[in-house]
Amino acid sequence: MASSYSEDSSNELTCAICLQLFEEPVSLHCGHSFCSSCLENYWESREESTACLCPNCREVFPQKPKLHKNVILARLVEQMKLREGEGSHCVGSQAEGKDGEGDDVTVNVGGCESHCEVSNEGAAMRCVPYETLCCERHVKPPKHKGHKPLEPEMKVEDPGSTEHGNSIHFYCKDDETLVSLMCKAEHQDHEVVPVEVALAEFKGILAAKYPPLVESIKQVGSQIQQVHQEVRDTQVSGKDKEERLEGERREMYRAVDEKVNRMKRWLSERQSVKLSHLERQRENLQQEMDCLCEEESTLKASLKELETVSFLEGYKDLLCRLESRSHFSTTEPAPPKLLDFPVEEQNVDSLIQINDDLLKEIQKELVKQVEIADLEFNTLKRLYGRTLSLDPNSANPYIKISRDLRTATRTETHNQYPEHPDRFDRCAQVLSSECFSSGRHYWEVDVRSSSSWRIGICLNSIGRKGKEGWLGRNPESWCLRKYENKYYTVHNDRGTLLAVPGDPERFGVLLDCEEGEFTCFGGSRVLHVFRGNFLVPVKPAIGVYGVGDSMRFCSF
Structure with missing residues (x-):
């Protein structure tokens, strides 16, 4: 029996890669241990992107873990080597214990041949869980975390067993506890599965979270x-x-x-x-x-x-x-005005004025180069804010325009509008009366009464007939869209999902024609920046798609 115990202990202290006793053992987060050099060589030999994984359970680590020496295993290996070298000379007393399967085993711990591993004196105590033989002078006191000094002949229960002394083979999902074969009857109405099945299932759940x-x-x-x-x-x-x-x-x-x-x-x-x-x-x-x-x-x-x-x-x-x-005259003609400046130089202030104009141009250029994100939001509104009006001639027949030409409402009935080449016949959209091709222009749209909408700009050449005129579905338009409580930016039928905190009641846009930028704001936060050629005339546009919904251009 002692031989079987020694063999099991040797297996537990064997590296799964080199199949030898551990040399500088290190442990991974999954709980498995290997020789430090074996694990490093194993990782270096792999060419896959997920090179850092456990050779035993195949758990993948996103980053190479920092390896720390497993002091306990290193100590046990040293003890194993000492026992193998001194086993034939040890004739002392025997202490009973349990092996990994719950069976009783006997281990030589006393007698004249059992020595303290520090002082080589006769061993009087055994330190659990490290199975270290110590004399009275070198035994670790109980205050040291994890150390428990016992008499050499005292038994210690196998930590892998239940309170009944039986090994664990099952897992109860209802109670979320480990169960032995003897305890299984207590969980007959519960869902009990083998520990291997539970382990695989739980690892699968965690693995699904990894990608x-x-x-x-x-x-x-x-x-x-x-x-x-x-x-x-x-x-x-x-x-x-x-x-x-x-x-x-x-x-x-x-x-x-x-x-x-x-x-x-x-x-x-x-x-x-x-x-x-x-x-x-x-x-x-x-x-x-x-x-x-x-x-x-x-x-x-x-x-x-x-x-x-x-x-x-x-x-x-x-x-x-x-x-x-008497004919002598004391007054002679005055000399020519030789000291007068010529016409192009007679006013020195003209030179100063030229320099002033240059400075103003530089200041204007500096203001133009200021990043939008660096401007206070109120400053942005004050400098470039525009109050827009809707163009009734472009409104879809199911879009009703308010009298002040600032609110567009989606109706269920057909509005009687006269025929016009600028009118959208299929798309529930309307353009503004304003058209921009230079400078900076900022406007806002109140969307609190609409659940599905689009806010954007388009070239005047955008199609008005059929479905080809949807904002963002063609190269002639750029827009911010809300659909099913999600926000997107769309251009040329390609959309990008946005992360918009909360549910803003207003959305703003800034058109910078010279810089070729169309910036979308949610509240005071920049959501997205479109880039394009906006030196050609472009018009603001909105789309209202839910029956009864309405959108309104805000005033400045």
Whole structure:
């Protein structure tokens, strides 16, 4: 019997891969244990995408688990090796126990040949569940979790047995408990199945949860990668814009410097010319001044002549000289306006105005480049909000338009509308009267009174006859759709399911023609962004499909 017990223990301590006693045993989450090197080599030899799985039960691990050494198994292996080496020399007392099948076994634990595994002294206690022989000095106290020191000859029940001492072979689904063969009679009215069947069934249930979990991990991982890419794109875009602005600033500085230097050179040249002219004018006036002073002196001298004969003889000559001077004019023509700026440069403010216009264009470009997600929602409404009106000439006969041209109601009866080429004859839809091909435009639609609807835009070339005109079912239209309490984005007959929290009463859309973007909002949250060529005229559109339902363009 002791030989059978030793053989069973050896089997329990054998690696299922190399079929040898464990070397550095490690345990997986499923409970199975293997040699660390055997498990690593097994995983490396596999080429499938699900390489990390248990070689025993085939349980798949999404990520390679972190392996930890199983200290208990390592200890038991060491004990097994010691017993195999010392079994022939052990002649001490025997202790009874139970093997894995519930049968009594005897194990040599006492006597002079049973030693403490720490001090090699005589063993006095046995530590359960590790079956470690210890002396009085090295036995682990009960406060250590999982350790229970017992007398060497005391029996320990097999943990794989029931309270009746019988091995477990069944599982009761009603009570969710393990059942032995003897206890099975107590569960005769319950659904009792073999443990292997229960194990397979429960593993199947858990395995069915695995593919959706993996898919969710893939989706979240893809979204994380998308966010990382958007972060990188935003950083690159911001750096490019900064470099472009720096280039424009340097170009503006260069243009201003060149203009100012040219004006300074021109001013210096004309200043030199005018100063030369003024110097010549000063010299001429000084000569005239000298002559006049000379005549003045002569005249004074003549008036003081006392002798009548001398005065009379010189009078006539002096008079002639004075009369010749009477035609002298002290005012000369003003020099040309050499210092006046030419026509294209006479107003320095014009240069400043040019720079102001450039700055305004840069500011306008910066505002245009601001991401919609960075704008406060109220700011978005205030800047680009539009109050739209419905076009009665495009309304389907089962769509009734309110008097203020803002509400569309789906009716059960046919409304008497005149024939018009713009009218939808089969699709319960209506277009707005407004048409956009440039700028940014934001509008909202109140959908609280409708359970099935579409909100979008379309080219004016969209079909109006037959079913080809459904919003989103063709290349000429883009829309947000609600159907059976689910939300979709649809374009060219391809839809994408959206995750919309709650049930918003209003949905908004922003059309950016220059950027080619059509953004859908649920409340204040961006749901989806369409991209296309919106520089051609497009019209807002709505579709109401439930009888009695209505939708309304909100006012701003």
